[in-house]
Amino acid sequence: MTDTYSNLVNTNPVGKKIATQLGLPRPTRLRRYEEGQDLLSGPAAVAGIGDAPVAGWATGIIKASGGDVVPASPEASYDKKLGAIVFDATAARTLDQLDELRATVGPAIKKLGSSARLVVIGTTPAELQDAEAAATQQALEGITRSIGKEMLRGSTANLLWVDQDAQGDSSVLAAPLRFLLSARSAYVSGQPVRVRAADVPDATDWRHPLAGRVAVITGAARGIGAEIAKVFARAGATLVLVDIPAAGDSLSKVANDLGATALQLDVTAEDAGARIAEAVARKGDKLHVMVHNAGITRDKLFVNTDENRWGSVLDVNLRSQFRINKTLLDPSVKGGLADGGRIIGVASISGIGGNRGQSNYAASKAGVIGMVRQLSQNLADREITVNAVAPGFIETEMTAKIPFATREVGRRLNSLLQGGSPVDVGEAIAFFAEPGSAGVTGQVLRVCGQSQLGA
Amino acid sequence: MSVRDVYVLGGNRIPFVRSGGKYLKASNQDMLTAAIDGLVSRYGLAGERLGEVAAGAVLKHSRDFNLTRESVLGSHLSPTTPAYDVQQACGTGLEATILTANKIALGQIDSAIAGGSDTTSDAPLAVNDSLRRTLMKVNYAKTPQQRISALAKIRPGQLAPDQPSNGEPRTGLSMGEHQAITTKEWGITREAQDELTARSHQNLAAAYDRGFFDDLLTPYLGVSRDNNLRPDSTPEKLAKLKPVFGKGEGATMTAGNSTPLTDGASAVLLGSRDWADEHRITPLARFVDGETAGVDYVTGNEGLLMAPPYAIARLLQRNNLSLQDFDFYEIHEAFASTVLCHLAALESPEFCKEKLGLDAPLGSIDRDKLNVNGSSLAAGHPFAATGGRIVASTAKMLHEKGSGRALISICAAGGLGVVAILEACE
Known part of the structure; x- marks a missing residue:
């Protein structure tokens, strides 16, 4: 799906001029990850509040990933366009201290290049006993979300809330920080991500974090699912791709292009979990990542929908996941999910904000969120993380069918002034899948360009 | 040289489609490549070098002199996978299976794909x-x-x-005309033919409905089921059709109880136990043995499509088995009457004594074990693709049952018959 308007105001000289003179929005072509790409497009300015316990870790992570770091301060004059700002506010406990953020980050934002990053690091507010301390940390969310809306030229602002017992551990922070700094998070903005303490294996190759890991992706024959598969293959995963038998033709092509295995399977089948495990067992002893992406829509106004539309959407989008998980989580199942594994769902901003004509779909997607929050706690002792992404307006064959006016609204009503690409969803899911994301669980990450829908 | 066990590991085909329809623009090479690629993705074999690929087509363009090799080069298999064409009329697919299985048994190769493709829509x-x-x-x-x-x-x-044409070069008669003579000789009734036909359709439809083909078939050009299949077929409906082969009062063979011209392709993955283990593939069945027979139909000594009973008799004797030692019988339905003629011949004391030289007839079979998931009357019959369809489906049936043995039989033009035995793996 091409965004004709974006092309017109960015590449056509006349279109560019008209858009500038009329003050029309000019969506920036976002920097997206390519194999071998540098972490950042320019140096990262790093600073923090007080003794900034995490800033040192962040500096180390950026340097280890090949990025340059410069110190940030209210007086600093930056001689190059900045690729990112990382601000450690974990030590902030009083509202007064927030002014240090204003004074330091403000001038640095003016020096950001395009598709640059602001990552604010805070302490999880729920962990703080003191009310002002909690308020101070919660304030970071409001600040980050607002800056996200002010960002220009495809830049984003996100927040990492790090639990106190995780603040002394660089390894647990590395994957989330790298994701938010890199072009892999091109369409993620205004989002808080919580990082807990966890055992993280040493990352050997941060560009191929899924090497040696077996992953299953459902709904992989086309659209977002096929794109998730490509990102996983790039990250080194061994893949089993699932889609309904009727989509077997395109599933086979996707699989062969990626050197993956195709499994024609209706996820609602009673034995779906067993058949997935069987296919996994051909590729390794255990499964490491289960991505529940398969989903359908059967839209109709709530008052007009019927039992079939209602039931089939819930069955495919949600009920099937419970059945499959149950089998895969049985430790005795060959090809079942390994301890330390990942379960990743796909929610939707429809599930957060609701959508006209989509009560059944929104039910299933809100249900995914509910499942993620509870299942992550239930599986914490097995070190299995459970997360979901919530895509916003993504340019797919499905959204191409939305009537023009509705489509334009959906596409522009976000901080990046454009629809996302299926690959953006794939990148976010691959981030959850990384061994390095062990500290991230029970979360729903919006991949929506900071859409105002459902916000 | 020692001989080792050979296993059927899996299969794939594209849906079979009546000629002149959905696959009008697909060539044999397109279809065979699609069948191979579906198998490659099912078992995650992209980029692998297999021992060899043997396949063929009955109706072939002269440009397809290296059909199988060209299909391999167009597939996701490693281009270092050797290939060759096999052509034995409708026995092509099964013969390719026997050939590659023998090479695996001898240790010359460890893995193979056997298959076939045919189209009468893109015929030369x-x-x-x-x-x-x-x-x-x-x-x-x-x-x-x-x-x-x-x-x-x-x-x-x-x-x-x-x-x-599918006429016999030496007699000028079409296959249907030949079979009409045999049908009359054996006194096969219209009712019996229509009943067998309806059962084939019903069995195939049921197999689709229970997902039997989910891991045996990959949709192609928007088709996901054999489009000759009539799930609501009944003997009563079939009884209304006019005979098309044979003449006059006694004519019994209709377009319903004969297979239509069909387009399609199939492929079967075979391998040694070690190769299967290395790839963590659970074998579906063991390939036991195969036999081919030819009959003298030119002089009229035997019916054109009556070679299979001769091959079956020799295969049973060599393997020390009786006809009743099987749990599944997969007898290719070129025409409903072909299957019925074969069964009648195997039961006939005269035929078994005079033609097969046996003291006692081979006997009857349990009809409930015959073509239990449908056969060519329902699925259609793209000549060279039928063998692969039957071998893969039969192997899966044995795997599902977990025990037993199956007899596969395919009749072919030129008075040929190709038969084989598969056995469930321990």
């Missing part, structure tokens, strides 16, 4: 023999004058293309 149309001879003269002419005088000999009548 040749210039007729008279025009061809004239054009050859033009081709070999040395001077422009010779060339012009050769070209001047072309007449309008020579422009009619030489159409391919």
